[in-house]
Amino acid sequence: TRSSRPQRMLAHVKRHAARGDPQSVIDAIDYFCRHKEWAMNVGDEKGTILDSVVCEVSPGAVLELGTYCGYSTMRIARLLAPGARLITLEFNPANAAVARQVIAWAGLEHKVQLVEGSSGDLIPQMREKFGIDSFDLVFLDHWKDWYLPDTRLMEELGLLHKGSVLLADNVICPGAPEYLAYVRSSPRYDSRYFKSHLEYTYVEDGLEKSVFPGASAGSRP
Numbered sequence: 001t002r003s004s005r006p007q008r009m010l011a012h013v014k015r016h017a018a019r020g021d022p023q024s025v026i027d028a029i030d031y032f033c034r035h036k037e038w039a040m041n042v043g044d045e046k047g048t049i050l051d052s053v054v055c056e057v058s059p060g061a062v063l064e065l066g067t068y069c070g071y072s073t074m075r076i077a078r079l080l081a082p083g084a085r086l087i088t089l090e091f092n093p094a095n096a097a098v099a100r101q102v103i104a105w106a107g108l109e110h111k112v113q114l115v116e117g118s119s120g121d122l123i124p125q126m127r128e129k130f131g132i133d134s135f136d137l138v139f140l141d142h143w144k145d146w147y148l149p150d151t152r153l154m155e156e157l158g159l160l161h162k163g164s165v166l167l168a169d170n171v172i173c174p175g176a177p178e179y180l181a182y183v184r185s186s187p188r189y190d191s192r193y194f195k196s197h198l199e200y201t202y203v204e205d206g207l208e209k210s211v212f213p214g215a216s217a218g219s220r221p
């Protein structure tokens with residue numbers, strides 16, 4: 001049967017990127033998406049904003065929702081300090097299979113734990129299964145109407161601590177209106193919009209960075 005776009009992207013990586021060199025894998029994917037076939041990776045322009053937030057937070061524990069082909073997984077993992085961990089959730093087995101190979105080609109598999117399944121099912125298992133007490137950084141890039149329910153779930157489970165950062169892709173295109181309204185109106189978050197463009201296009205899009213000031217915030221009388 002005809003190959004999938006993620007499979008063609010992986011083939012391009014294996015042909016053009018150097019093993020163990022994350023930047024060459026990132027560049028190969030960006031080239032493929034810009035000059036051969038568009039794909040919904042966060043891309044190089046928004047990726048630079050993602051990089052700066054990762055460096056600013058220098059997280060010990062990161063959660064990524066929606067691995068897809070592993071592009072943003074690599075962007076985050078390549079910047080992590082020794083011992084820091086990135087858990088990425090992907091419910092489509094075919095995507096997960098491609099992402100594992102992309103991450104391995106970049107030589108980052110020791111920094112990444114890719115878990116297959118739905119975020120709604122897996123987030124409640126973070127403590128017991130992965131020994132994670134809370135996340136310093138969460139990158140939201142899965143189905144857009146899952147952003148808000150998953151954020152509420154992480155709050156309720158106490159997986160966000162004072163200073164935890166949520167970074168959400170696509171808040172303009174395709175958009176995550178309910179999520180955006182929530183983080184921008186809730187006294188629980190200090191939220192800021194980073195204007196950019198939809199990956200590999202001139203269409204406006206951006207990232208929303210929301211800092212969780214702590215459970216006590218917003219509950220004061």
Ligand SMILES: Cc1ncnc2c1ncn2[C@@H]1O[C@H](/C=C/CNC(=O)c2cc(-c3ccc(F)cc3)cc(O)c2O)C[C@H]1O
Pocket residue numbers: 040041042065066067068089090091092095117118119120141142143144146169170173174198199
């Ligand atoms: C709930 C849940 N749990 C685990 N993995 C989940 C999940 N929901 C989706 N996923 C996985 O994440 C990935 C899905 C991401 C959804 N992202 C998108 O739909 C998306 C779409 C566009 C876009 C913009 C303009 C256009 F004209 C067309 C498309 C751009 C993007 O950057 C995107 O992230 C793959 C999927 O298997």
Ligand SMILES: [Mg+2]
Pocket residue numbers: 040041042141169170
């Ligand atoms: Mg996205």
